[in-house]
Amino acid sequence: MKEDNGVSRRSLLKSGIAALATATAATGYAAGSAQAADRQTDRGSSDRSSSNPGPRNSALQEQNTDSFQPPSTDHGDTPAFKYSFSLSHNRTYKGGWARQVTVRDFPISKDLAGVNMRLTAGGIRELHWHVPAEWAYMIYGAARITAVDSQGRSFVQDVGAGDLWYFPSGVPHSIQGLSPDGAEFLLVFDDGAFSEFDTFQISDWMAHTPRSVLAKNFGVSEAALRPIPERELYIFQAPVPGALESDQRAAGREQVPTPYFFSLRAQEPARKTRSGEVRIADSKNFAASISVAAALVRVKPGGLRELHWHPNADEWQYYVSGQARMTVFAASGRARTMDFAPGDVGYVLRSTGHYIENTSDSDLVFIETFKSPYYQDISLSQWIAHTPPELIAQHLHIDMQTLAAIPREKAVVVPL
Structure with missing residues (x-):
């Protein structure tokens, strides 16, 4: 043919x-x-x-x-652990767009769901709230976030590329793109079945409440409430906001005691080798983030996110740049390899062994997130190095010289 x-x-x-x-x-x-x-x-x-x-x-x-054409070491039947935002339906608005990956699209992803959102300069993700907590990573640009907690304490902050935010369950908030070109960001929710398009919007609630009730609630006339939209706005275009300090003063009252913002880009790497580095954000250094822990990993060409597993939670990944392949070992002789590119999502079940290899000639950057207050991983090399060598040799049939060469400390990214 x-x-x-x-x-x-x-x-x-x-x-x-x-x-x-x-x-x-x-x-x-x-x-x-x-x-x-x-x-x-x-x-x-x-x-x-x-x-x-x-x-x-x-x-x-x-x-x-x-x-x-899988590697010869792949074997057995392992569920797909890759999905791409490029396959997701994109909702577009004047002011931005949003697309999501949930358990409906990606059945293995039961613990966490993700949203990729873009806002123009001035574009607003309207005031809203939802049951799951929201963890976010700024991919591009700049935005202003606002929130008010159950005691009426406010939070207003500008965020840029590499910054994080976290809104606890039920806390109302908003996001607005800033000059010069708005923002793009990743949202992660601690419920794989959650849909970003089923949130509680302020405009939607007001539109479905009688004007007489609204007037009584706010102590104003019904006539003053006639301009309220008849349906939800979700994302809409507005003027670029003024100075941050002005909005912070206007919010008034006491500020939230634990900031909902964290500058991951400003942190020193938790681990760094000649092959890459990892920055970690969990409740130890980002106190507000009580249900989501995360790591930002950079792997240089030829490098490897070492063989490891996470004992405390499933891992939801987002690939920011570069190309990768990941092999997941699912026990009982089962292993599968899949390839990843920017915008792809990966998912690794709790305690399942895996590695991520940079397969391109540029840096690989990806995010690991977990439904847990703390980041934990176990390095295969470190486990071997801190187990009696005779016992390891009896298992793996390798000599003592080889065992002595295995790194004794967790590297995260190898070669050292």
Whole structure:
């Protein structure tokens, strides 16, 4: 069977692999070659086992090479642990847009749900509240956030790229894009079934309450309330707000005792090696964030987020930049590898072993979030290094010299 140009699919596949090998050699980057070798192990002698002469989505297949041609170490039936915001329905408004990934789209993601939102300069995510707590990471630009707690204490703060915020369950709040180009951010909720489009909006509530009741509640005339919108606004365009200090003064009263804001970008890395670094934000240093812990991980080309697991919670990931592959070990001989790109979401079940490898020639940056007040992980290397060596040797059949070379301290990102 041939393509329209007369070139067979098999020839295209072979030429593509050859081109990839040539490019890898030219750049001196070995990771791609290692992955190709992994995939070669189980191929048939004629290479027909890796061909795909039938219908296919070439673009999607090229982005997920480790699904089509998995490493020989993959085995068994492991549920998909990848989804992409690029597949999510995008709700667009004058003032911004929003799209989400919940358990309805991504069945494995039971503990956490995510929203990717963009606001123009002046664009407002209207005053609202919801049952789950909201954790946020600023991807781009600048925004102003506001909140009021159950005792009437206010919070008004400007946030920029690399900053976090956290709004506890039920606390009403708003977000507004600032000059010059608004903001884009990631929201994570501590309930995988939560929908961002089912929140309690101030405009929606007012529109569905009799004007006479509103007038009695606020002590004003019904006529004064006629301009209230007849339906929810959700996201809408407004003028860019004035100075932060002016809004803070206007909010008045006492401020919340525990700030809902945290500058992750200003923190020193918790771990740093020549291959990358990790910054951690949990209730130890971001006191307000009592239900979500997080890590911002940077892995340089050729680096690896070391083999590890998290004993206290499932892991919800968001890929910010770069390319990666992750292998998840699910016990009983089950392992699966999937590829990740910017805007993708990954999910790893509690205590499931995994690693994340940078497969590109630029830095890999991703976020790990957990439904837990604290960040915890267990390093495979550290476990081995702090277990009696004779016991390890009896299990793995490796010599003492090799055992002595294994790092004794948690590296997070390797090589050291």
